[in-house]
Amino acid sequence: MSEHISSVETIDVRFPTSRHRDGSDAMNPFPDYSAAYIRLRTTAGAEGHGLVFTVGRGTEIQVAAVRSLAAMVVGQPVDELTADPGALARRLVGDSQIRWLGPEKGVVHMAAGGLVNAVWDLAARRAGKPLWKLLADLSPEQLVGQVDFRYLRDALTEEEALAVLRAAEGGRAERERLLLAEGYPAYTTTPGWLGYDDEKLARLCGEAVEAGYRLIKLKVGGNLADDVRRMGIARRAVGPDIRIAVDANQIWGVPDAIRWMRELATFDPYWIEEPTSPDDVLGHAAVRKALAPVKVATGEHVHNAVMFKQLLQADAIDVLQIDACRVAGVNENLAILLLAAKFGVPVCPHAGGVGLCELVQHLAMFDFVAVSGGTEDRAIEYVDHLHEHFADPVRISDGRYLAPSVPGMSAEILAASLADYRFPDGPRWAATPTGAAARKG
Amino acid sequence: MSEHISSVETIDVRFPTSRHRDGSDAMNPFPDYSAAYIRLRTTAGAEGHGLVFTVGRGTEIQVAAVRSLAAMVVGQPVDELTADPGALARRLVGDSQIRWLGPEKGVVHMAAGGLVNAVWDLAARRAGKPLWKLLADLSPEQLVGQVDFRYLRDALTEEEALAVLRAAEGGRAERERLLLAEGYPAYTTTPGWLGYDDEKLARLCGEAVEAGYRLIKLKVGGNLADDVRRMGIARRAVGPDIRIAVDANQIWGVPDAIRWMRELATFDPYWIEEPTSPDDVLGHAAVRKALAPVKVATGEHVHNAVMFKQLLQADAIDVLQIDACRVAGVNENLAILLLAAKFGVPVCPHAGGVGLCELVQHLAMFDFVAVSGGTEDRAIEYVDHLHEHFADPVRISDGRYLAPSVPGMSAEILAASLADYRFPDGPRWAATPTGAAARKG
Numbered sequence: 001m002s003e004h005i006s007s008v009e010t011i012d013v014r015f016p017t018s019r020h021r022d023g024s025d026a027m028n029p030f031p032d033y034s035a036a037y038i039r040l041r042t043t044a045g046a047e048g049h050g051l052v053f054t055v056g057r058g059t060e061i062q063v064a065a066v067r068s069l070a071a072m073v074v075g076q077p078v079d080e081l082t083a084d085p086g087a088l089a090r091r092l093v094g095d096s097q098i099r100w101l102g103p104e105k106g107v108v109h110m111a112a113g114g115l116v117n118a119v120w121d122l123a124a125r126r127a128g129k130p131l132w133k134l135l136a137d138l139s140p141e142q143l144v145g146q147v148d149f150r151y152l153r154d155a156l157t158e159e160e161a162l163a164v165l166r167a168a169e170g171g172r173a174e175r176e177r178l179l180l181a182e183g184y185p186a187y188t189t190t191p192g193w194l195g196y197d198d199e200k201l202a203r204l205c206g207e208a209v210e211a212g213y214r215l216i217k218l219k220v221g222g223n224l225a226d227d228v229r230r231m232g233i234a235r236r237a238v239g240p241d242i243r244i245a246v247d248a249n250q251i252w253g254v255p256d257a258i259r260w261m262r263e264l265a266t267f268d269p270y271w272i273e274e275p276t277s278p279d280d281v282l283g284h285a286a287v288r289k290a291l292a293p294v295k296v297a298t299g300e301h302v303h304n305a306v307m308f309k310q311l312l313q314a315d316a317i318d319v320l321q322i323d324a325c326r327v328a329g330v331n332e333n334l335a336i337l338l339l340a341a342k343f344g345v346p347v348c349p350h351a352g353g354v355g356l357c358e359l360v361q362h363l364a365m366f367d368f369v370a371v372s373g374g375t376e377d378r379a380i381e382y383v384d385h386l387h388e389h390f391a392d393p394v395r396i397s398d399g400r401y402l403a404p405s406v407p408g409m410s411a412e413i414l415a416a417s418l419a420d421y422r423f424p425d426g427p428r429w430a431a432t433p434t435g436a437a438a439r440k441g
Numbered sequence: 442m443s444e445h446i447s448s449v450e451t452i453d454v455r456f457p458t459s460r461h462r463d464g465s466d467a468m469n470p471f472p473d474y475s476a477a478y479i480r481l482r483t484t485a486g487a488e489g490h491g492l493v494f495t496v497g498r499g500t501e502i503q504v505a506a507v508r509s510l511a512a513m514v515v516g517q518p519v520d521e522l523t524a525d526p527g528a529l530a531r532r533l534v535g536d537s538q539i540r541w542l543g544p545e546k547g548v549v550h551m552a553a554g555g556l557v558n559a560v561w562d563l564a565a566r567r568a569g570k571p572l573w574k575l576l577a578d579l580s581p582e583q584l585v586g587q588v589d590f591r592y593l594r595d596a597l598t599e600e601e602a603l604a605v606l607r608a609a610e611g612g613r614a615e616r617e618r619l620l621l622a623e624g625y626p627a628y629t630t631t632p633g634w635l636g637y638d639d640e641k642l643a644r645l646c647g648e649a650v651e652a653g654y655r656l657i658k659l660k661v662g663g664n665l666a667d668d669v670r671r672m673g674i675a676r677r678a679v680g681p682d683i684r685i686a687v688d689a690n691q692i693w694g695v696p697d698a699i700r701w702m703r704e705l706a707t708f709d710p711y712w713i714e715e716p717t718s719p720d721d722v723l724g725h726a727a728v729r730k731a732l733a734p735v736k737v738a739t740g741e742h743v744h745n746a747v748m749f750k751q752l753l754q755a756d757a758i759d760v761l762q763i764d765a766c767r768v769a770g771v772n773e774n775l776a777i778l779l780l781a782a783k784f785g786v787p788v789c790p791h792a793g794g795v796g797l798c799e800l801v802q803h804l805a806m807f808d809f810v811a812v813s814g815g816t817e818d819r820a821i822e823y824v825d826h827l828h829e830h831f832a833d834p835v836r837i838s839d840g841r842y843l844a845p846s847v848p849g850m851s852a853e854i855l856a857a858s859l860a861d862y863r864f865p866d867g868p869r870w871a872a873t874p875t876g877a878a879a880r881k882g
Contacts, residue, residue: 106547
């Protein structure tokens with residue numbers, strides 16, 4: 001019998017980041033960066049790793065969703081799966097009973113994404129290439145064949161997608177050389193968490209500029225007077241030439257967003273991120289119109305390609321922020337990259353948390369080589385948290401991500417870390433009140 | 442110690458409806474109508490019942506979500522909970538870690554809705570009133586206090602909502618009398634499932650008219666030639682004066698929806714329901730513009746009030762279809778009813794499945810008495826499936842829902858049915874391959 005998937009293991013792993021308020025923002029005051037971690041094994045002993053990023057409570061629901069969908073992966077032939085992960089993505093997303101729970105949104109959609117990404121990781125390992133390179137070596141026709149166009153054709157047809165990819169085909173080799181030599185621009189959110197005091201904010205802003213970043217990001221939306229003071233501190237610390245983005249994490253309604261941001265305009269914010277509900281396409285369009293030239297950015301909570309399509313159709317965003325774990329995996333992100341390229345909107349991926357930097361760098365680098373063909377006004381978010389737990393952690397140099405060279409999607413968490421931080425029974429949780437309560441649960 | 446919630450029990454209950462293809466449509470060929478069933482108990486022995494409707498596989502994920510959120514309900518004081526279910530709704534929807542899994546969508550949002558509805562059921566039982574009457578007896582100020590306006594104010598402010606409710610206040614008593622005397626209009630989907638043959642379709646259409654229905658609905662989108670033939674059979678069976686709505690259950694992209702529906706226009710369809718992705722606000726607007734005067738209806742998969750707000754802002758729908766279990770319970774549906782009233786769009790609730798008719802009738806009847814004040818061009822969907830399992834089943838007479846009189850939200854499933862259809866270990870599942878496989882896990 002040919003090689004097939006023999007098991008899908010799913011692990012609830014949580015890092016107690018809330019203890020130091022790393023990652024604190026207006027909507028997420030105390031996140032514990034977590035994941036529903038996925039390990040596929042094949043009958044030949046190969047592995048594929050994936051994860052769905054979460055922020056603590058509720059990770060058990062995400063794990064339950066992955067386990068339910070995993071039944072559609074176990075027993076599948078590996079040659080077929082890895083040759084066409086898009087077929088798996090369609091089956092997982094389209095299951096006629098499970099799709100009632102979405103459709104194409106929330107935990108079932110992210111579970112599909114985690115499994116699809118694990119299959120791409122397996123495919124890239126088998127090919128002996130980092131994922132960005134595997135994707136960049138596919139033909140325009142192969143790439144288009146990986147996208148589900150059912151709900152997208154009013155904005156992007158197969159032919160238009162092919163045209164985008166063919167236009168970028170000529171320069172692929174040169175851009176790959178550039179990528180390997182110089183990496184891909186990063187921006188940093190490290191200075192700007194709401195839980196940090198003014199002294200720490202000023203110090204981290206200065207350090208970010210010294211480290212080579214040209215764009216930093218601050219969390220806003222807690223208290224207006226605090227935001228005005230913090231924006232002033234940051235602007236003085238970095239000077240006029242460094243871009244400062246601000247991020248409200250959905251705290252406002254549309255009128256509040258406009259009022260609040262007008263108070264911060266004097267500090268020249270580069271973009272306002274998640275000014276309101278991620279579902280509010282028309283609200284983002286209204287905010288953008290009212291606040292121009294301040295840009296509007298969103299995406300980390302935008303749940304599928306249909307929503308991104310509308311954000312583009314409605315001229316609602318200046319910056320599109322893909323996330324490696326929110327949508328149904330590499331395939332849906334490929335659709336979103338093609339939509340962004342057609343509409344001429346730059347992509348600045350969301351990252352941070354645990355594993356998001358590792359995963360999403362592959363998509364941005366592939367986009368540069370084979371889709372959009374540029375890095376102008378683009379940067380991948382970078383936060384220096386929890387990379388030490390990864391087998392192939394991101395490498396940052398002079399404010400840029402260096403291209404990964406290890407085969408796969410860089411999703412693998414070290415076995416020792418999984419054992420330590422497994423929830424609720426790993427040693428980092430077992431002795432805590434949270435872990436004890438969950439075990440009793 | 443005052444009365445508080447002592448336990449939340451959650452049961453996976455599934456009815457094997459797929460065996461007869463009841464409920465078959467273009468996207469759901471073989472649904473097994475199911476629920477994550479919720480039973481609250483108080484220290485004084487009172488109960489509140491709720492459910493989240495599902496269609497088979499994946500119900501275990503919905504159960505996991507309810508169980509996770511239930512921790513925020515157990516131990517709560519009953520007087521406070523039932524006096525202000527809106528406060529609970531805000532806590533459940535706003536949990537800073539769990540909201541990452543939505544936000545405000547998918548299984549975590551529906552879990553919040555199931556729990557909030559169970560609290561309303563408890564509140565109505567304590568008040569000795571059916572839910573529609575409990576709601577219709579609240580003041581405009583009390584009703585507005587139950588709504589979260591954070592993301593809605595660009596379309597509906599607290600003051601505008603109050604104005605809607607005050608305008609309807611004068612006629613409440615007369616409309617309540619009318620409701621009790623005459624019931625609320627229903628329409629029927631019983632004739633039109635895709636899995637039924639032509640003879641059954643014609644027979645059921647005739648029976649629907651004889652039973653007093655003025656609107657029937659057919660499923661479409663499987664095969665165009667079949668749809669043309671079935672639409673012809675239905676139109677001949679009911680004559681020119683009965684409205685025939687059609688429902689594509691999201692099968693099409695925007696251009697397909699327009700092309701396909703133009704072929705059916707000759708049979709005078711009243712509305713096209715779910716022509717494309719429920720997330721595609723702009724797509725629905727484009728379909729509506731292209732197909733007028735055929736109306737566009739959607740809602741059973743519209744995941745929150747922010748999406749309904751946009752469907753109204755974009756002139757994307759002629760008919761708004763609330764669902765009792767999709768959003769975060771009575772409170773969010775109240776917001777949606779207020780939005781619909783402000784925009785002047787009629788509400789025709791989605792129902793069917795298991796329990797949806799029982800629950801949603803309360804919302805439509807409350808709307809008639811205290812919000813929109815009318816039933817013109819409005820009807821609640823009705824399907825004659827599985828009502829025998831309910832303690833207070835819907836009552837239909839001459840094509841109308843009769844107003845429930847038993848205290849509560851009519852969500853209670855009979856204990857014997859819960860025991861019989863509990864998945865996977867109830868006697869109706871234990872001996873089946875599906876049940877055996879699920880128990881083996």
